Amino acid sequence: MSKTKNSFFLFFIFVWLWVGLLPVQSQSTVISEDFQDIPLKRxxxxxxxxxxxxxxxxxxLVRDxxxxxxxxxxxxxxxxxxxxxxxxxxxxxxKKNKILLYKKSDTESASSPPTTIDISGKVKDITTGELLPFANIRILGTRRGTVTNVDGFFALPKVPNDEIILEVSYIxxxxAKxxxxxxxxxxxxxxxxxxxELKEVVVEYQAKMVQPSSDVGQMSINPAKFASLPNLGENDIFRTLQWLPGIxxxxxxxxxxxxxxxxPDQNLIYFDGFSIYHTDHFLGIFSAFNANAIKDIQVYKGGFPAKFGGRVxxxxxxxxxxxxQYKPRVGVxxxxVSGNMIVELPFKNNSSLLIAGRRSYSDLFATNVYNSLANYVSTQPRIRYLFSPEDSEGIGTNxxxxxxxxxxxxxxxxxDIFSISVxxxxxxxxxKSNFEGEILLPPPSLNGRNNTCNTKINVVPNPNGGPGPLPGTNPGEDRDADLDLLVNDNLDWGxxxxxxxxxxxxxxxFYSNIKLGYSRYYSNYRGSSxxxxxxxxxxxxxxxxxxxxxxxxxxxxxWDNDWTISDDHTLSFGLLATFNDIQYEQLIDECIVFxxxxxxxTQYTLYTQDAIKPFSNLQINAGARLTYYNVNQQFYFAPxxxxxxxxTNRLKLKGAWGKYYQFINQINTSQLRESGYDFWTLPDGLDIPIIQSDHFILGGTxxxxxxxxxxxxxxxxxxGLVFYDFKPNEARRMGPNHGSNGGGGNPPPPPPGGGPPPPPPPRGGGGGRGEPLDVEKYLTGEGISxxxxxxxxxxxxxxxxxxxYSFNQLFYKFQTINLGEYFTPxxxxxxxxxxxxxxxxxxWDFSATFVYGTGQGYRLPATFFERIRNGSLEVDDDDVSTNVRNLQPGxxxxxxxxxxxxxxxxYNFKFGKRGIGNLSFSVFNVYDQQNIKEISFQELETEKGDPGEPAQGELVQFNxxxxxxxxxxSFSLRF
Structure with missing residues (x-):
């Protein structure tokens, strides 16, 4: 991997130097001419x-x-x-190669300097007065231009004091000209x-939804067009972003x-000055953002400027x-699945108020769409972690x-502009789920729990047999048993x-923005069985x-500042401080602390970003962040x-390099899926390292x-990658589905064939201002994408x-997995x-979307490989889709x-004087493709082994x- 990295780095440096040297010959134009009685025009x-x-x-002007x-x-x-x-x-x-001649006024002497002025302004929506951020302004016929800031303001210094044409565009x-x-x-x-246009005319063009930027990795998104795309019930901004390459x-x-x-935790989700840490509704079916309340979305897929940080x-x-700002508006x-409403109110003191809300109504009545989504949620591995789907009889999902x-x-x-956003x-x-079936189980044991725990075990004789042993007296003896299990799961998050x-x-x-943001995320799970x-x-x-x-x-x-020094030089700089407090606790039976x-x-950060155009066709952005992290009392420099x-005017080359650090982690658990059960924590730089990443990007438009x-x-x-690899269900009982796994946010799988057992890592404190942690539960490693x-x-x-189209190669390396070599997660x-x-x-608006992708990987328990190879576990090729015999380590x-x-x-329509609306019908998965979310494996015992010999079993796959x-x-009305 180091060879690939070095090659990419050298190629990047070569292109950088090549681009920088191309226009060197024009940076100092020297003129030597002898004009003898010739027309000025010549x-x-x-x-x-x-x-x-x-x-x-x-x-x-030059005649005669x-x-x-x-x-x-x-x-x-x-x-x-x-x-x-x-x-x-x-x-x-x-510019250095563009000159404008003009007639001097009568009062202007022949020796007066060129006349230029500084202009500024703002760009807004003509119908609502909304200021438009990141709009493009260009002086027609030149390469000169700028972009409005987050409040729709712009500045262009040293513009000729004459008639010019500004071309203004926004997705x-x-x-406008x-x-x-x-x-x-x-x-x-x-x-x-x-x-x-709601008339009998031919539409010549419609609004763009996506606009790639000439800046590296950046795209602008227009939320107004989301309603025309297929959806699962909501105009979902994240589901729309997933149609972009690279996501x-x-x-x-x-x-x-x-x-x-x-x-996902390595993305910074920033909304109106504060971070959002949990971004979904309905266990990932919908995103947590109401598209009706969103004006603009900027996506930076990598190489983002120094203004942003804290994610890699x-x-x-x-x-x-x-x-x-002009008229009251109401939309429903x-x-x-849900209903929504938005109210916009202007006031006389040049202010405005927006209120937008969404709510599901499944507690009032359930539709077929809701039932389909609820059934899908109830089969997720975070809920169904013990038995196969065929054993489950769902009682209810809400x-x-x-x-x-x-x-x-x-x-x-x-x-000035002031705002508060909530x-x-x-x-x-x-x-509530119920599982019934026959299964091979060991006798239940207390597993070290004392009498103050909430676990209750009651044993009575079977009327059809003799009295059984007390719990835990014969832990080595497996037994055939009928099992009836009732599970109740409750999860709140927000x-x-x-x-x-x-x-x-x-x-x-000079423009400044001062922001104060507060964000609180919580996730509470309660389960009983x-x-x-x-x-x-x-x-x-x-x-x-x-x-x-x-x-x-x-x-x-x-505190962010933008200073337009000249027409080809802009300096951005600022400071920020972020305080995080995180509490996490995981209990079993209210007494065992896992x-x-x-x-x-707290992170204290200074940043600067310098954008300069040394030539009319080249812009260079150079910046850095300096962060002090008080948990480990270290400085981090990120250039x-x-x-x-x-x-040419049509073809642009772009590239970026940068170093990035992340001072907050979402730990992925091995037995649970992406949402809710994964937990946030702060790294201490020791047991849980600071995540860091280097980006190299080269492209063109x-x-x-x-x-x-x-x-x-x-x-x-x-x-500094970290995965949590401790399974509380194994601490209680080794269930029949032990070792199953799906996709999602799971840790890297162990290599087929297993390998030597990992050595126990040293135990240590959490460092910083946190409580000690059990580092045996954590895997740390590195990766390449x-x-x-x-x-x-x-x-x-x-x-x-x-x-x-997206092509991606992802490799992880952990010391205790795959003999410490890189593997594909x-x-x-x-x-x-x-x-x-x-x-x-x-x-009418018609739309269609299609996606085709490589199937995600999944995990096979290492013990299965050992038993398959020693003949104690049989694989039925009709039931198991993977030819496990041919898999190699890694x-x-x-x-x-x-x-x-x-x-x-x-269908778009008008009603009344001001009303507009639309009625939409969409179909998700038109041809009902049975895509597999995940698979799990269960071993069925076919023959008990002799004393000292393993039992014979069959491996069965469940999808x-x-x-x-x-x-x-869906429908939408606005008036």
Whole structure:
């Protein structure tokens, strides 16, 4: 792996130097010419052609003017001054190779310097007054331009004080061209949103949903178009993001985005100034964000700037709507799972209020769609971890969720904006399950529990047999028994966030944002079981309980500044402090502590980011973060750099390198899936290391009026990976499904064939300000993720959409797995192909999405391999899809390839004077493909062995499937 890394690094450096050296010859243009009584126009044309500069002027301005000048080794600026001296003509060098000539005023002397002004302004929605962040502003006919900040403000220094045209574009809006006037320095630019024309006309173009950026790894997303895509009941932003190349779409869950091979906790999810730590509803079926309350989404898949930190994979930066500034608006909507409502109120003091909420109504009535989703949830491994699906008789599943967004924004002056944004989301899950069947079990034992525990074991004689032994007296004797098990699982989880923000435009070149964010995540699990074991002699009744609590508090203060020094130089800098407090406790029977960890820590960070354009076609961004982490009292320096080089107006080359650190971890448990049971903690730098990663990215973008092609190759290293590998169900009893596993957020699988048992790691304290932890439960290691993302997008016309392809190689290395060599983990998806198609015809929107991906890996218990090879375990090829006999150490057996087609049709209509609405019908998994979510294995005993010999058994496979054919109907009204 080191060879691959070194090769990639050398290639990256070579391209960087090549790009930097390409325009060196133009950085110091020296002019030497002898003009003797020739027309000024001819002299200007000679300079333009010979020295490769563009000179714009009105031909009447230079008519009948002749010059006689001898120029020797002068710069372009000095040469033009000499040529135009004595004539009423001034000039402005817009860029080093672009010159604009203009007529001087009567009061302007011939020796006056070029006339330029600094302009600034804001970009807003013409219908609602919403300020539009990250809109593109370009001076038409030049390469000069800028981007609005999060509050829709922009600045362009040293613009010619003459008539120029500003081209303003924003995803989902019609592009505007604004003609400026001399001495005009302030602008309010209003854009019209692109909406479906509800008339009998041909739609020439529709709003884009995705816009790749020339910046490395960045994409802009338009939430307004989410409703036209197929969905499972909600306009889901994370499910839409999964259609982008590089973001996994084959796991059918939005509980966490897997971006370029990284785990979900390595993504920074940032919403209106605060972090969101739990991002799903309904155990991953829906994301926790209401699309109706979102204005803009910026996705950074890697190589993100120094402004962002604290994560090693990617950033999802979400900006919430502020509410309509002009008219009150109300919207309602619903589907077969939940209902939603949004209210926008403007006030006279130049302020606005937005309230948006969603709630499931399964507690009132259950639809077929809800029942399908609830059944899917009840078969997840976090719930069904002991028996095969065929043994289960579900008694009942109840899932409820809600979320609420409230945002108040006030603009007391033209230069200030204050806002407070509140988010609250919560889920409640209750599943009651019953398992019945015959099984081979050891006698139950107390496993060291004392009488103060909540576990109750009662033994009575079997009326059809003799009295049985007391629990734990014969632990080595297995017995045939009838089993009746009733399990009750309750899980509550949610996230609350509050963001306060003050944005201030100090002058046309300096803008500041001060933010204070509070976020609290919690997850509470309570489980209980009553188990009746009936053997030939006795009836055992066992009552047990389990609980798990995780509370995370985040308080962050940050001060961000943007200083536009010149037209080709912008400096961003700031400081932030983040305080985290995390509590985690896992109990069995209210007395056995499997894990208890309480820890708090603070990060203090300074950052700077310098964007400079040394040449008109090259932009370089260089920055760094310096973080002090008080838990281990260490400093962490994270430099970063990127470039964008315009080879032509259509073709751009881009690249990035950076170092990233992460000071908070979500520990993946081995027996439970992604959502809820995984717990957050702070690293101490010792037993739980700080995660760090190096990113190397190289790519290019080619754009025409109709199409965009974007390609990025990446390589990133990962150090400090942590997995939790302790199984509480094994501490109580080795069940028949011991060792089963699915995909999701599980730790890396042991290699086929097992290997020597790992040596016990040393025990140590947690360090920092946390309680001691049992390091025997943790595996630490490293990883490598490398690959290519390709996007081909059609962005205009009645038909729009894109094709996406992702290639990814993911490798992990842990000292106690696969003899310490790299191996492919189960979460790796090497190939994924996606297509998104949208067609707009008058009032109708049609859409279809398709995904095809490599099947995810899964885990086979190492003991099975040993027994298969010694002949004590038989494999039925009709029941087991994996040819386990041919697997080698380090191999990862895979599920069958995943593929799915979704379709939707939406009808848009008007009602009343202001009302608009839509009615949508969508189908998830149109052809009902039986994609496998995970598999588990159960050993069926076929023959008891002689004393000292192993029993003979048969290995049987059980499949848990993804969602099948799922139709949905939804509507939306807005007035």
């Amino acid at each position: 002299a200007l044309n000679t300079i333009s052609k010979k020295y490769k500069v563009k000179i714009a002027y009105n031909s009447r 003017i002749k010059i006689t000048q001898s120029i020797k080794n002068l710069s372009l600026n000095d040469a033009l001054k000499q040529i135009l001296s004595g004539h009423p003509i001034g000039f402005s060098i817009i 989902g809006y019609q592009t 604004v003609k400026t006037k001399a001495d005009q320095t302030s602008f309010v630019i209003q854009l019209n949103p692109i909406v479906s 996994n779409a084959t796991n059918e869950t939005t509980a966490g985005l897997r971006i370029r091979g990284s785990s 994979s990617s950033v999802i930066d979400i900006t919430g709507k502020s509410g309509d 909507g619903g589907n077969l 899932v409820n969720f809600y979320d609420l967004n409230v945002k108040y924004t006030i603009r007391p002056t033209k230069k 988010y609250n989301g919560q889920d409640q899950l209750n599943i 996230n609350t966030g509050v963001g306060l923000r003050w944005g201030r435009l100090w002058n046309q070149k 009553e188990e009746v074991q009936t053997d030939a002699d006795s009836i055992y009744t066992i009552q047990a309980s389990a609980s798990q609590d995780n509370i995370l508090t985040d308080v962050t203060f940050r 894990e208890r960890r309480n820890i708090s820590g 970063r750099a990127s470039f964008q080089y315009d080879i 080619y754009q025409t009026k109709l199409f965009t092609i974007d390609i990025e190759a990446y390589y990133k290293s990962l150090q 490398q690959g290519v993302d390709v996007l081909l997008q059609k962005k205009k016309g009645k038909y729009t959409g894109w094709l996406g 189960s979460v790796s998806v090497p190939h994924e192909f996606k297509t998104v198609h949208m067609l707009s015809l008058r009032n 191999d990862t057996p895979r599920l069958s390839d995943y593929h799915r087609l979704d379709m939707a049709v939406t 848990v499937f993804q969602l099948g054919f799922t139709p949905n109907l």
